[in-house]
Amino acid sequence: MLHCLPNLEAGCADALQNEVTVRIPRQRFELISAQCGALTVRKNFYTALITLPPNRWTLLVDNVNRRGGIVNISNSVATTGTIATTLDNSTGLVNNSAEFISTEIPSLNGNQYHRLTARAIDVDGDSVAYEFVTPQQGLSARSCPRPADGFFQPPHFRLDAVTGVLETVPFTLVQGHYVTTIQANEFRRLNGGWTKIGSVQHDFMYLVRSVSTANSNPRFSALQRGNATLDFARPIPVNPGQTVELTLTATDPDAGQQLTFSSLTPMLYSALYPSASFPTIQKLSATQARLTWQIPASLPVGRYQFGLAVTDDFCQQYGQEIRPITFVVTNQVIAGTKRAADRAMEAYPTPFHEQVRFQLSQPGSRSLTVVDGLGRAVAQLTSRPDGSVLWQPGPALTPGLYLARTADGQEQVRLLRE
Structure with missing residues (x-):
C-alpha cells in the first residue's frame, strides 16, 4: 500500500x-x-x-x-x-x-x-x-x-x-x-x-x-567499442536505430573463479517504452563479455543509464563490482563525429562572465543550440551573416561548462562560464 x-x-x-x-x-x-x-x-x-x-x-x-x-x-x-x-x-x-x-x-x-x-x-x-x-x-x-x-x-x-x-x-x-x-x-x-x-x-x-578464506573482488578493467577504449564515466553517443556493441573486460586475482557479467535496466524505461529493447550481455570468454543494444528507432533522444555488474562464484562470500554506464541517444550523426571535432571552434574570452563570442567556419545565418552538462537545452542562438555568434546569458545561468553546436552537429564549441 x-x-x-x-x-x-x-x-x-x-x-x-x-x-x-x-x-x-x-x-x-x-x-x-x-x-x-x-x-x-x-x-x-x-x-x-x-x-x-x-x-x-x-x-x-x-x-x-x-x-x-x-x-x-x-x-x-x-x-x-x-x-x-x-x-x-x-x-x-x-x-x-x-x-x-x-x-x-x-x-x-x-x-x-x-x-x-x-x-x-x-x-x-x-x-x-x-x-x-x-x-x-x-x-x-x-x-x-x-x-x-x-x-x-x-x-x-x-x-x-x-x-x-x-x-x-x-x-x-x-x-x-x-x-x-x-x-x-x-x-x-x-x-x-x-x-x-x-x-x-x-x-x-x-x-x-x-573472510574465512581470502576472496578478492573482481574488477572491470576495460570498456571498448571496436578498437577504441572508452571511459566508464563518459557518456557514449548513439543514434536511434543503431546497434551498439561494447566489449567488457574484468579481472579477478583469484585463479580459477568463474565470472558472471550482467546488465541492470531500470523498470521505468520498460514502463515508459514498453516495446523497446534494452542492453543484453553475452559472455565471450572467462574474462570478457559483449554488451549489445539495438536502439529503437522511435526511442526519444536523451540520456539512458544502466548498471553493469561482474560477480565471481566464490561461495558463500561472492565478490562483485557494479558500474553505471550512460548512453546519449542523439540525432547527431555519429559517423560525423571526427569531422565535427575537426571543426571545433574556439570561444573568447574563456572563461567568460557576461558574454562570449565565437566564429563559424562559413558565413551565413545558422541555428545553434546551447546545452548544459546533462544535455539539456538552455539557449537557442543564430549566427550573424558573417558567421559570428554572440551569447549573452542572463545572470540566472549558473557557472559551468556548456556546449554550443550547429543544427547539423558539424560544428561545436565549449563555453565555460565562471
Whole structure:
C-alpha cells in the first residue's frame, strides 16, 4: 500500500486526515537462489503511474518488520521499515520519479575495497544529488514515521554526492547485518534557480563478515567499442536505430573463479517504452563479455543509464563490482563525429562572465543550440551573416561548462562560464 501524505512538514495530523492511499500491484519478483546454502531472498518489484493534485507530497511504504539483530538499529526485529519519496508539484509541474539503477544486495567480505553504485536515472533530465539519510520507522493510520530507534550511520561506505559512486573506506571490521539509506534528490531549474522537486530512497540491509578464506573482488578493467577504449564515466553517443556493441573486460586475482557479467535496466524505461529493447550481455570468454543494444528507432533522444555488474562464484562470500554506464541517444550523426571535432571552434574570452563570442567556419545565418552538462537545452542562438555568434546569458545561468553546436552537429564549441 502506498500512502500519499500532502504537506507533511506542516503537521502530521492534517496530512494523515487528507492522505491518498493507492494499492500497487506487484509487477514481478525475482528469487535470489540459495546458492551454497545462502539464505533465499525474494525481490519484489512494483511500479505505478499516479496522478496527484498540486501539493507538496510525501509518498510512503511501510514494511512489516526488519530482520532481528541489525547492528545499527535498536531492537530491529520489532522495528518496521518506512521508505519515503517526495514530490513537490505545488506549481503544477509534471515529474517522473527518479529510480536507482541497482537494487543488488551488497555483501562486504572483509575490509577490502568494494565499488558499487547508487546512481539513479531521471527521465525528465532533472539534476540528481545523493546523500545518506536516517532510515524511518513507525508509519500507521494514526502516526507518521520517525527516525529508526538507535540508528547510527555505519562506517563502511563513502557516497559521492554528484556521481552516486558508492565505495568502501577503511573500517574496523565488526561482523553483522547493517542498514543504510541513500536518498537521491531531484532538482529542476525553475524561474532562474535550482529547486528541489522530489526525492527517492534506497533503504537496504547488507552483511559485513570476515573472510574465512581470502576472496578478492573482481574488477572491470576495460570498456571498448571496436578498437577504441572508452571511459566508464563518459557518456557514449548513439543514434536511434543503431546497434551498439561494447566489449567488457574484468579481472579477478583469484585463479580459477568463474565470472558472471550482467546488465541492470531500470523498470521505468520498460514502463515508459514498453516495446523497446534494452542492453543484453553475452559472455565471450572467462574474462570478457559483449554488451549489445539495438536502439529503437522511435526511442526519444536523451540520456539512458544502466548498471553493469561482474560477480565471481566464490561461495558463500561472492565478490562483485557494479558500474553505471550512460548512453546519449542523439540525432547527431555519429559517423560525423571526427569531422565535427575537426571543426571545433574556439570561444573568447574563456572563461567568460557576461558574454562570449565565437566564429563559424562559413558565413551565413545558422541555428545553434546551447546545452548544459546533462544535455539539456538552455539557449537557442543564430549566427550573424558573417558567421559570428554572440551569447549573452542572463545572470540566472549558473557557472559551468556548456556546449554550443550547429543544427547539423558539424560544428561545436565549449563555453565555460565562471
